[in-house]
Amino acid sequence: MSIQVETCDVAVIGGGPAGLAAALGARRAGAGKVLLVERERTLGGILNQCVHDGFGLFLYKETISGPEYAERLAEDVVREPIHVETGAMVLDLSADRILRINARAGYKLVEAGAVVLAMGCRERTREMLEIPGTRPAGIFTAGSAQNLVNLQNLKIGREAVILGSGDIGLIMARRLTFEGMAVKGVFEILPWASGLERNVRQCLMDFGIPLELGMTVVEIRGRDRVESVVVAKVDDRLAPVAGTESVIVCDTLLLSVGLIPENELAKRAGVELSPLTGGAVVDETLMTSAPGIFSCGNVLHIHDVADWASFEGFAAGASAARYAAGERPGGGAVRITPGANVKYALPQIVTPGASGIEWSFRVVRPLRNVQIVVKGKATGRIFARKKFARLLPSELQKIKVRAAVDEDLEVACRE
Amino acid sequence: MSDRAPLDRLTCVLCPVGCELTVDTDAAGEIQVQGNQCDKGVPFAVEEVLHPRRNLATSVPVRGGAAIMVSVRLTCPVPREMLFPILAEIAKLRPEAPIGRGQVLIADVLGTGADVIATRTIR
Numbered sequence: 001m002s003i004q005v006e007t008c009d010v011a012v013i014g015g016g017p018a019g020l021a022a023a024l025g026a027r028r029a030g031a032g033k034v035l036l037v038e039r040e041r042t043l044g045g046i047l048n049q050c051v052h053d054g055f056g057l058f059l060y061k062e063t064i065s066g067p068e069y070a071e072r073l074a075e076d077v078v079r080e081p082i083h084v085e086t087g088a089m090v091l092d093l094s095a096d097r098i099l100r101i102n103a104r105a106g107y108k109l110v111e112a113g114a115v116v117l118a119m120g121c122r123e124r125t126r127e128m129l130e131i132p133g134t135r136p137a138g139i140f141t142a143g144s145a146q147n148l149v150n151l152q153n154l155k156i157g158r159e160a161v162i163l164g165s166g167d168i169g170l171i172m173a174r175r176l177t178f179e180g181m182a183v184k185g186v187f188e189i190l191p192w193a194s195g196l197e198r199n200v201r202q203c204l205m206d207f208g209i210p211l212e213l214g215m216t217v218v219e220i221r222g223r224d225r226v227e228s229v230v231v232a233k234v235d236d237r238l239a240p241v242a243g244t245e246s247v248i249v250c251d252t253l254l255l256s257v258g259l260i261p262e263n264e265l266a267k268r269a270g271v272e273l274s275p276l277t278g279g280a281v282v283d284e285t286l287m288t289s290a291p292g293i294f295s296c297g298n299v300l301h302i303h304d305v306a307d308w309a310s311f312e313g314f315a316a317g318a319s320a321a322r323y324a325a326g327e328r329p330g331g332g333a334v335r336i337t338p339g340a341n342v343k344y345a346l347p348q349i350v351t352p353g354a355s356g357i358e359w360s361f362r363v364v365r366p367l368r369n370v371q372i373v374v375k376g377k378a379t380g381r382i383f384a385r386k387k388f389a390r391l392l393p394s395e396l397q398k399i400k401v402r403a404a405v406d407e408d409l410e411v412a413c414r415e
Numbered sequence: 416m417s418d419r420a421p422l423d424r425l426t427c428v429l430c431p432v433g434c435e436l437t438v439d440t441d442a443a444g445e446i447q448v449q450g451n452q453c454d455k456g457v458p459f460a461v462e463e464v465l466h467p468r469r470n471l472a473t474s475v476p477v478r479g480g481a482a483i484m485v486s487v488r489l490t491c492p493v494p495r496e497m498l499f500p501i502l503a504e505i506a507k508l509r510p511e512a513p514i515g516r517g518q519v520l521i522a523d524v525l526g527t528g529a530d531v532i533a534t535r536t537i538r
Binding site for chain 1 (some may be wrong): 428430433435466470472473475476483484487498516534535536
């Protein structure tokens with residue numbers, strides 16, 4: 001039996017907001033043969049289940065729902081001579097850019113001039129939190145509940161408690177309220193909400209759903225179905241405080257406790273991952289440590305706005321097209337590390353002499369009236385500074401350095 | 416400055432920037448807004464305090480299509496107290512495929528001036 005072997009200039013793995021944009025970015029930068037592989041039957045990724053409004057403000061200059069955003073971007077892709085494979089799963093990726101794909105027409109190999117990783121992310125689960133108790137039905141990650149309710153017309157329960165205040169959890173609090181469920185509260189272990197403030201207001205405050213900060217679920221009870229959960233206050237080290245427990249009767253527990261970039265394929269290709277982002281370490285062209293493999297969107301780092309994942313996709317696709325055409329980036333040698341109050345800054349490496357680079361960064365805790373400073377580690381030279389009235393861990397921010405970068409940098413937040 | 420609490424503190428929901436707005440009344444009783452980074456913030460805050468408006472999105476079962484559900488939303492925000500009455504109207508819908516993105520499923524729902532439109536294509 002002979003295995004089909006195909007070639008392409010740029011292969012994009014994942015057809016969500018980042019991958020669709022990456023395929024377009026590659027075409028617009030001159031790539032001849034672009035392949036887009038999506039495991040679902042339809043393009044759009046997680047956008048298809050995000051029926052709420054608020055997408056597209058930056059890309060389309062109007063606010064639309066997730067499915068509309070996905071369709072508009074997918075229409076642009078379909079208009080281009082991009083080869084789209086839906087219902088196809090990339091099983092393996094090697095450092096020399098050979099993809100093993102389980103496609104609808106069968107198993108095949110694709111040799112790509114350049115690869116863009118755009119596989120998105122997964123949700124953290126109960127098992128990862130190690131919540132004690134029984135193992136009844138009725139425990140969902142917020143995104144899987146969103147899929148069941150919005151796409152599959154299923155009623156998931158009657159009375160819900162939500163653990164974690166990530167955006168999907170907040171949006172699902174409203175969604176379940178619309179579906180006639182009683183949402184008894186959102187419990188967040190940290191002293192601040194993880195989701196965007198506008199979601200706290202529109203999804204919780206509008207419906208009188210309590211947001212309990214500094215609290216977590218310490219036990220799940222119920223035999224076949226969730227019957228109740230036990231919540232408790234936590235101390236400064238986020239450990240439950242004995243004696244503060246209370247029981248909340250509910251049949252459903254939703255978890256909105258963080259997202260993890262889905263980098264199994266990146267690992268197979270030997271791509272260096274950052275423990276700070278969970279995604280690849282990239283240079284200013286969004287190239288990973290594996291030459292010719294680029295990364296964008298939620299598989300690179302978690303975004304709070306789909307538009308930014310798409311902008312990153314356009315850039316990664318364009319870089320991949322240039323690589324496939326034989327252009328070689330200078331090779332990152334300058335390292336950028338996060339300083340005080342900064343969780344991470346991306347890109348993490350930069351080619352010496354590169355200028356006009358914009359860094360994405362996140363802070364570790366809510367801050368007011370602060371200055372973000374990009375500083376040379378050896379010389380102490382200030383490359384950029386920007387004032388912020390307010391910075392939140394939930395909000396990805398950006399800072400641009402106009403000057404050429406020629407030494408290791410630190411991105412820090414001064415109070 | 417008086418030391419009483421302001422009328423309301425709120426986060427602007429018009430875009431992901433999420434400006435923190437402080438709304439208060441001045442000596443003449445006029446509503447004053449602070450903290451907005453763009454000029455949309457002032458009318459938003461005034462409306463948000465006096466008469467909040469919201470958009471609404473949900474999904475409804477489809478008959479005869481490739482997908483089980485079609486997602487829908489309103490073409491413009493409506494008074495917040497209209498959300499549940501509108502949801503009840505939307506719940507009566509059983510649209511038949513094919514459905515085009517942007518297709519009006521209920522025009523001027525409950526006289527609010529907003530249309531309920533499909534937000535995806537169902538073939």
